[in-house]
Amino acid sequence: MKAAVMYPGYDMPMYTDFQTPVPQGADELLVSVRAVALKHFDKSRASGKHYSSDAPKENGRVIGGDGVFQLEDGTRVFALGSSGTMAQKAIIDRDRMVVVPDGLNDVLAAALPNAVIGAAMGLRFKADIRPGDVVMVNGATGFTGRVAVQIAKHYGAGKIIATGRNTQSLQELLSLGADAVIPVGSSDEDFQSGVSALGPIDVVIDYLWGHSAALILGSMKGKGNFSNRIRYVSVGSMTGDLIQVSAAVLRSVNLQLTGSGLGAWTRDEVGKLFSEILPEMYQLAVSGGLVLKTSTVKLSDIAELWSKEVPDGGRLVVTI
Secondary structure, eight states: OOOEEETTTOSEEEEEOOOOOOOOOTEEEEEEEEEEEHHHHHHHHHHOOOTTOOOOOTTTTESEEEEEEETTTTEEEEEESSSSOBBBEEEEEEEEEOOTTTTHHHHHHHHHHHHHHHHHHHIIISSSOOOOOOOEETTTTHHHHHHHHHHHHHHTSEEEEEEEOOOHHHHHHHTTTOOOEEEETHHHHHHHHHHHHHHOSSSSEESSOOHHHHHHHHOOOSSSSSEEEEEEEEEOOOOOOOOOOOOHHHHHSSEEEEEEEETTTTTTHHHHHIIIIIIHHHHHHTTTTOOEEEEEEEGGGGHHHHTTTOOOTTTEEEEE
């Protein structure tokens, strides 16, 4: 079969022939691949830079961890791959798949789930979002951030504050559910005063971390008065992995600081992702309640397009 394969010592995958994977048990299915979203996560894992990356295999590794597939009976499903997924064939776990509704095309069906995982899992299980909550999405101009704004609105947020570096994309978010926007990259004083002026904030979903996270947390420092419960959820670290937080911040407000990612969810929560959350979000997309930007490429062009710049807030999807 043809596949996008990463070999040790290379910084981008090759489009080449690779052995078709073989199911290892009754819980695995060999399926035909239709579309796979190419995400920062996939690139990070392929290069060995992500914390969940395995050691590179000498004979190469097919990249990609999920996608939209076709079963033998023609049913289209989204699933996690037991093998790499950017190939003509892949192995999936029959217990971790979701049927793709007829009203949704392969590209959108492949693009949406990772953003749902990066948004809904944090909002629902880590932030315990409640109707009326004031939600800040730090780094909302990226693909997952844009989806997070829309899902927060769907979950009943009373006010949604979006931050980001692209001012044009920030303005677009006002039509997708955001009530206020704050540019990242302005002076520290302007950024912090903007955060403080829109508070109190109940939930922060953070895709940037780094300096902006330190500023947001610093702006929350109280003066010993009773405060609302703030649930700060780190999902990504696009602008830095380490920050400094004053102990006074932790002591002066009712702050819950946590993360949402691989290893942070329970088995039951992952089960609900497939049984409840993804089916609900697929239907929301079919009804027009989730708006996505995508760009498509062919599997055969993967090497040339590995470093392709996707328009801000968009997702690159590889079609097979």
